[in-house]
Amino acid sequence: MSLLKLKDIEKVVDGERILKGINLEIEEGDFVAIIGPSGSGKSSLLYIMGLLDIPSSGEIYYKGEFLDLKNREFLSDFRNKKMGFVFQFHYLIPELTLLENVMAPQIKKGVSLKEAEEKARYLLERLGLSGKEKRMVYEVSGGEMQRAAIARALANDPEILLCDEPTGNLDSKNTERVMEIFEELNREGKTVVMVTHDLSLSKRTKRVIEMLDGEIIKIS
Amino acid sequence: MIASIFISRAFLKKRKKQTAVSILGVAISVTAFIVMSSIMFGFQKYFIQQIIDIEAHLTIKPKEEIDEGRIIRRIEPEALVKVFGNKPKEKDKILGWREIIRRLERHPEVIGVAPHLESKGVLKYGAKEKPVSLIGIDPKREAKTSVIERFLEYKNLKELESRRDTIIVGKVVARDLGIKEIGKKVVLALPNGETKILKIVDFFNSGITNIDSSRVYLPIKTLQAFLGRPDEVNILIVKIKDVNRAEALARELKKEIRYEVESWQRAYLNFLKIFKVQNMITYMIVFAIITVSAFGIFNIIMMTVMEKRKEIAILMAMGYTPRDITSIFLFSGIIISLLGGVLGFIMAWGILEYLSSLELNIEGLLRSKGFILDRSIKYYFAGFLLSFFFSLLASFYPAYKASKLNPVEIFRSL
Numbered sequence: 001m002s003l004l005k006l007k008d009i010e011k012v013v014d015g016e017r018i019l020k021g022i023n024l025e026i027e028e029g030d031f032v033a034i035i036g037p038s039g040s041g042k043s044s045l046l047y048i049m050g051l052l053d054i055p056s057s058g059e060i061y062y063k064g065e066f067l068d069l070k071n072r073e074f075l076s077d078f079r080n081k082k083m084g085f086v087f088q089f090h091y092l093i094p095e096l097t098l099l100e101n102v103m104a105p106q107i108k109k110g111v112s113l114k115e116a117e118e119k120a121r122y123l124l125e126r127l128g129l130s131g132k133e134k135r136m137v138y139e140v141s142g143g144e145m146q147r148a149a150i151a152r153a154l155a156n157d158p159e160i161l162l163c164d165e166p167t168g169n170l171d172s173k174n175t176e177r178v179m180e181i182f183e184e185l186n187r188e189g190k191t192v193v194m195v196t197h198d199l200s201l202s203k204r205t206k207r208v209i210e211m212l213d214g215e216i217i218k219i220s
Numbered sequence: 221m222i223a224s225i226f227i228s229r230a231f232l233k234k235r236k237k238q239t240a241v242s243i244l245g246v247a248i249s250v251t252a253f254i255v256m257s258s259i260m261f262g263f264q265k266y267f268i269q270q271i272i273d274i275e276a277h278l279t280i281k282p283k284e285e286i287d288e289g290r291i292i293r294r295i296e297p298e299a300l301v302k303v304f305g306n307k308p309k310e311k312d313k314i315l316g317w318r319e320i321i322r323r324l325e326r327h328p329e330v331i332g333v334a335p336h337l338e339s340k341g342v343l344k345y346g347a348k349e350k351p352v353s354l355i356g357i358d359p360k361r362e363a364k365t366s367v368i369e370r371f372l373e374y375k376n377l378k379e380l381e382s383r384r385d386t387i388i389v390g391k392v393v394a395r396d397l398g399i400k401e402i403g404k405k406v407v408l409a410l411p412n413g414e415t416k417i418l419k420i421v422d423f424f425n426s427g428i429t430n431i432d433s434s435r436v437y438l439p440i441k442t443l444q445a446f447l448g449r450p451d452e453v454n455i456l457i458v459k460i461k462d463v464n465r466a467e468a469l470a471r472e473l474k475k476e477i478r479y480e481v482e483s484w485q486r487a488y489l490n491f492l493k494i495f496k497v498q499n500m501i502t503y504m505i506v507f508a509i510i511t512v513s514a515f516g517i518f519n520i521i522m523m524t525v526m527e528k529r530k531e532i533a534i535l536m537a538m539g540y541t542p543r544d545i546t547s548i549f550l551f552s553g554i555i556i557s558l559l560g561g562v563l564g565f566i567m568a569w570g571i572l573e574y575l576s577s578l579e580l581n582i583e584g585l586l587r588s589k590g591f592i593l594d595r596s597i598k599y600y601f602a603g604f605l606l607s608f609f610f611s612l613l614a615s616f617y618p619a620y621k622a623s624k625l626n627p628v629e630i631f632r633s634l
Contacts, residue, residue: 043631052537053628073541080539087631091534095230105538108223152538164631 001064003028003160003191004049009058011044011214018044019055020214026160026193031186033202034195036211042195043164045211049193050083050162051075080108084153088165090145092137098124098148099133105155116155123151127181143174150181161185163194167201179204224547227535231524232552238520239556245513246560246607247567253506253603254568259575260502262594264495267428267586271491273367274426275484276457277466278473280320282312283480314479317453323476329460329469332364336455337443343389343436344407344415345397352393352436354408356443365459368437372422374402379421380439387418391425392433392587408436410446427587510607514614517556521549521618533627542623549622553615560611561604568600 002025011019019041026032026049034042047053051060051067060067062082068074092101102120107113124133127147132140140148146166153161163182167175179201186192186206194205202208210218232239314320321333337356342349359380362368369377372388379386387406389399397406399420408416418438426432444450460469466483473481485492525532532545540548575591582588 044628047628047631050537052631073543076536076539076541076544078539079537083539085537087537091530091537093227093230093531093534095234095531100226100230104223104227104535107226108539108544113222156539 002026002061003030003063005061005064006049007059007061009045009048009055009060011041011048011053012056018214019048022058022216024209024216024219026191028159028191029186029189031182031192031206032194032209033205033207034193034209034211035197035199035202037197039213040211041214042211044214046162046164046193046195050085051079052085080105081156082159084156084158084161086146086150086153086161086163086166088168090137090142090149092145092149092152094137097134097136098129098140098144098151101137101148102151102155105152109156119155120151123154124148127151128177143170143177146170146174146178147181150178154185158190160191160193163192165195165197167196167198175201221547223540224544224551227540228548228551228555231528231531231548232555235520235524238523242513242516242520242556243560243563245516246557246611247563249506249510249513249610250561250564250603250607251567251571252509253606254564254599255571255575256502256506257599257602258568258572258593258595259591260499261596261599262592263586264498265594266592267491268488270426270428270586271484271488272463274371274428274431275487276365277460277463277484278458278470279482279484279487280314280456280458280473280477280479281482282314282454283478312454313449313452314454314456317456320456320477320479324456324458324473329462329465331459331461332361333456333458334358334361334365335440335453336457337440337447337449337453338455339443339447340411341436342409343393343397344409345399345404348397350393350396351434352389353434354410354443355435355437356440357437358440365457368424371424371426373425374422376402376422380437383419383421384439384442384445385416385418386421386438386442388422388424388437389420390432390435391423392429393436394420394423396433408438408446412447414446416446429587432587510610513560513607514610517553517611518614518618520556521552521615522621524552525549525618525622528622529625529630532622532625533630536625536627545625546619546623549619550612550615553611553619554608557608557611561607564603564607565600568603 004026006022006024009019009022010017022045034045036042044053048055048060051069054069060069067078092098093104096104099117099120102123103113103116106116106119111119121133124130127150129144129147129151132144137145146169161182167178170178182192182194183204194201196202208220209216210220317335321335324330324333335358339354341352341354343352357380359377363377369375380388387408389406394400399406402420402422404420405417406420408418410416424432424435424437444452460466463484467485470481470483470486535545572593572595576593578590580590582590586592
């Protein structure tokens with residue numbers, strides 16, 4: 001049974017079909033790269049997979065269960081518990097320390113402050129940010145920010161990690177480090193879906209989905 | 221909820237200056253409410269309490285003659301004549317007043333009844349003169365129906381019983397005549413042209429200027445003799461158990477007695493009306509202050525929402541629900557109003573402490589040595605609740621707007 005199944009997904013924005021008849025299954029433990037030129041619908045597809053955006057038509061199943069896409073509260077709760085997002089820019093909350101940023105999704109889940117802090121410290125340490133827990137976002141480098149963002153995405157131990165150009169803003173050294181983290185997480189059983197325009201990165205994933213003009217043109 | 225407070229606190233901390241200004245705004249509005257309420261109600265309650273203590277709860281007096289039939293009279297089929305007033309036909313006295321007193325004293329709600337003979341006169345001391353209201357009283361009965369003795373500086377009410385040529389004068393009357401101590405003799409000019417010499421045995425000081433500047437008390441028998449109206453009484457004052465029942469009781473007694481029965485509320489209706497207007501004006505001012513502070517909160521939260529669109533989108537991506545997003549910004553308003561409320565309490569308490577310590581000679585409707593304050597805790601609660609409600613109202617719209625943001629649109633625009 002697939003982890004995530006998209007059936008006949010269409011997305012229309014201002015009269016324009018930006019996603020056309022998407023049918024896609026993501027298996028548990030998969031590592032998928034979504035590639036394609038700008039405007040091909042990669043990010044739109046990722047947002048729909050992550051339940052951040054609602055398709056104009058079509059259905060989404062998670063482990064075979066139909067998801068009620070009209071219930072925003074349910075979708076938010078589902079996203080909090082099952083999914084982790086990593087964006088091109090770190091998008092950490094600047095008012096919070098790195099530690100607090102990683103604690104935020106856990107507190108939303110209902111984890112106690114103490115447990116959330118312990119887990120956040122563990123994740124930051126695992127991603128090489130030990131000793132920088134109390135730093136504010138602007139006090140660390142771009143690579144460190146992105147690793148903190150990955151730690152935040154992992155905070156609630158999600159089943160699927162959705163990444164939108166996660167290395168798009170990093171130098172080659174940090175890109176390599178982030179990719180190694182994703183590979184390691186995938187080896188541990190995490191499902192990773194990554195939107196990228198960097199073909200060299202897509203070669204390191206298990207599957208590649210090619211998109212053009214809102215359609216999947218090839219899955220390899 | 222903890223998640224919303226966690227984020228809300230961080231957003232507010234980032235905008236320390238604006239948050240501090242908003243907190244101060246709330247504090248000022250809470251302070252204004254508490255201080256103004258304390259001063260206003262302190263004054264009004266004191267005034268009403270003094271009135272209830274000094275004045276009769278019910279006054280029985282001859283009816284004013286308004287002969288409607290004589291004001292406009294048809295003298296010809298097509299001619300009307302308008303009469304501008306008419307001479308009183310009925311004498312200014314209560315007939316059978318002893319029987320009325322006996323009947324009233326049997327009423328379960330009545331504590332006591334006392335007869336008065338009231339008239340006008342001019343009090344002279346040396347070259348100074350002062351028009352006064354003469355009130356002839358029976359000191360024994362008077363003590364039962366009012367707390368007159370409480371307002372006497374030397375507690376010499378009994379002197380009116382033992383000596384006929386005695387008088388108690390209002391404190392302001394004495395001051396205006398230049399009399400500083402008791403024992404002085406004054407000349408009383410009566411409406412019939414006679415003059416009498418009386419000895420001041422006490423000063424009456426209620427604190428209400430209107431009363432203290434016009435009243436003098438003398439034995440009823442003395443005044444009856446001076447005016448040539450033996451055994452006549454023109455007012456009966458009644459003290460009742462529940463002052464709030466005065467108006468209802470007045471209506472009830474009117475049916476039994478052929479004289480006018482007036483409650484203290486009706487007698488002081490004009491003052492009570494003025495108090496109502498005064499309260500309205502005060503609360504309009506306070507309302508304006510609270511509205512300004514609410515706009516301050518609205519402003520800071522709306523600005524935060526506009527500036528934090530990206531963070532709101534991230535929180536939504538993390539799984540924060542629209543309700544959580546609303547809560548984050550509502551909590552901002554709540555935190556501001558709570559901190560502002562506490563600061564307002566402290567500021568109000570400090571100001572009231574200061575005002576109560578001031579020694580001022582205030583002379584207007586009331587005379588006092590300082591501010592008369594009602595420092596009831598209920599004004600603190602009311603001020604806080606009002607400010608809290610307005611803060612919540614001010615936070616609601618920006619909070620609602622924040623929850624309606626579309627994270628995908630925000631991510632695309634970045």
